[in-house]
Amino acid sequence: MADPIVEVRNLRKTYGAKVAVDDVSFAVQPGEIFGILGPNGAGKTTTVETLAGLRSADGGAVRVLGIDTLRDPAAVRDRLGVQLQESSLHDKITVAEALGLFASFYDDAADPRELMELLDLADHADKQFARLSGGQKQRLSIALALVGNPQVAILDELTTGLDPQARRATWELVERVRDTGVTILLVSHFMEEAERLCDRLVVIDAGRVVAEGSPAELIDGLEGGRTVVVRFATDDAARGRTLLADVATRHPDVDRVEVSDGGLEVAVTGTPRVLFAVVPALAEADLVPDDVRTVTRTLEDVFLAVTGRTYDPQAEREPALAGEGDRS
Structure with a gap:
C-alpha cells in the first residue's frame, strides 16, 4: 500500500x-x-x-x-x-x-x-x-x-x-x-x-x-439485524398486525415489530433468518399481503448502531461557536 x-x-x-x-x-x-x-x-x-x-x-x-x-x-x-x-x-x-x-x-x-x-x-x-x-x-x-x-x-x-x-x-x-x-x-x-x-x-x-x-x-459489520416489511390490503391490515405481533412474542428470530403508513405496513426486524419467521406465519394463516420486501442496511443503520440515536439529515444546524465561525 x-x-x-x-x-x-x-x-x-x-x-x-x-x-x-x-x-x-x-x-x-x-x-x-x-x-x-x-x-x-x-x-x-x-x-x-x-x-x-x-x-x-x-x-x-x-x-x-x-x-x-x-x-x-x-x-x-x-x-x-x-x-x-x-x-x-x-x-x-x-x-x-x-x-x-x-x-x-x-x-x-x-x-x-x-x-x-x-x-x-x-x-x-x-x-x-x-x-x-x-x-x-x-x-x-x-x-x-x-x-x-x-x-x-x-x-x-x-x-x-x-x-x-x-x-x-x-x-x-x-x-x-x-x-x-x-x-x-x-x-x-x-x-x-x-x-x-x-x-x-x-x-x-x-x-x-x-x-x-x-x-x-x-x-x-453490523451485528445481525434484518428487516422484512409487509404491506397489507386495508381489509387484511388488522389481522396482519395481530399475526406479526404474535410472531414477535414467540419466535426467537424476531426482535421487534413496527407499524407505519396508517397501519398498512408492518416492519419485522430480527436476525438474518427473520424472513423464515414471517413467511411461514403468513402462509399458515392464509394471509396474502400486497407486498413483502427486505430492507437493505445503510450507513444510517451504522450511525444508529455506533451512536445509539437516529440520524436526522434535516436537523437544524447547530449555532456557530461564538467568535469562531465553526459550522460543524
Missing part, C-alpha cells in the same frame, strides 16, 4: 470550554474519495479547516503530502484545493472571470476552459454569479477548488441545499474529478451521498471518530 497522502493523528481543537475535535485520527490513500461524515456540529469542518492550515490545533499532528500543515501551512497551499461550505463571490462576476482571477493566483494553474468543460460550465461562462442556479454555483465552487491543479481537494458540504436531481448530478462530477487523479476529502452529513461516493470514510460524532472503514465494511 502506498504511503498516505493525508495523515491526521490525535487531532484536538477546543474553543474555550467547548471541545470541537477530540482525538481524531485517520489516513487517506492517494486517489481515494475519503468521507468525513457526521451530523451538523460534529466537528467535520473544524477537522478539515485545521488539516488545510486554516485553523490552529491544540494537539495532534497533520501531514498532507508529507508536509506538516500545522507548522507550515503555506508549503502545501498550492497543492491543496479547498471548497468550503457557504463560500460566495461577488454577484456580478462571471464564471469565466472568477476562474481567470483564481487561476492568476497560481504559477501552474489549470486551464479555466478545460475546467468549465469538465464541470459542465462552458455554456455558462458569461453568466454572472448571482444568476447561477444552486447546482451551477456548486460546480463553480468545485472548479475554483481545482484551478490550482491540486493533488488533494477538500469538498465541504458540497450538496447542501440542492434538490435531489442536482445532488446526483454533482455526485457524478465528483467521480469525474477523482478520475483525473485528484484525491478527494468529502465532508458531508448526507449518509446516501457518502455511501454512493466514498471508498472509505470516518463517522464523526461529538468531535470523535465513532466508525471507520469502507461503506460496505461498516454495513456488513
Whole structure:
C-alpha cells in the first residue's frame, strides 16, 4: 500500500470550554474519495479547516503530502484545493472571470476552459454569479477548488441545499474529478451521498471518530439485524398486525415489530433468518399481503448502531461557536 497522502493523528481543537475535535485520527490513500461524515456540529469542518492550515490545533499532528500543515501551512497551499461550505463571490462576476482571477493566483494553474468543460460550465461562462442556479454555483465552487491543479481537494458540504436531481448530478462530477487523479476529502452529513461516493470514510460524532472503514465494511459489520416489511390490503391490515405481533412474542428470530403508513405496513426486524419467521406465519394463516420486501442496511443503520440515536439529515444546524465561525 502506498504511503498516505493525508495523515491526521490525535487531532484536538477546543474553543474555550467547548471541545470541537477530540482525538481524531485517520489516513487517506492517494486517489481515494475519503468521507468525513457526521451530523451538523460534529466537528467535520473544524477537522478539515485545521488539516488545510486554516485553523490552529491544540494537539495532534497533520501531514498532507508529507508536509506538516500545522507548522507550515503555506508549503502545501498550492497543492491543496479547498471548497468550503457557504463560500460566495461577488454577484456580478462571471464564471469565466472568477476562474481567470483564481487561476492568476497560481504559477501552474489549470486551464479555466478545460475546467468549465469538465464541470459542465462552458455554456455558462458569461453568466454572472448571482444568476447561477444552486447546482451551477456548486460546480463553480468545485472548479475554483481545482484551478490550482491540486493533488488533494477538500469538498465541504458540497450538496447542501440542492434538490435531489442536482445532488446526483454533482455526485457524478465528483467521480469525474477523482478520475483525473485528484484525491478527494468529502465532508458531508448526507449518509446516501457518502455511501454512493466514498471508498472509505470516518463517522464523526461529538468531535470523535465513532466508525471507520469502507461503506460496505461498516454495513456488513453490523451485528445481525434484518428487516422484512409487509404491506397489507386495508381489509387484511388488522389481522396482519395481530399475526406479526404474535410472531414477535414467540419466535426467537424476531426482535421487534413496527407499524407505519396508517397501519398498512408492518416492519419485522430480527436476525438474518427473520424472513423464515414471517413467511411461514403468513402462509399458515392464509394471509396474502400486497407486498413483502427486505430492507437493505445503510450507513444510517451504522450511525444508529455506533451512536445509539437516529440520524436526522434535516436537523437544524447547530449555532456557530461564538467568535469562531465553526459550522460543524
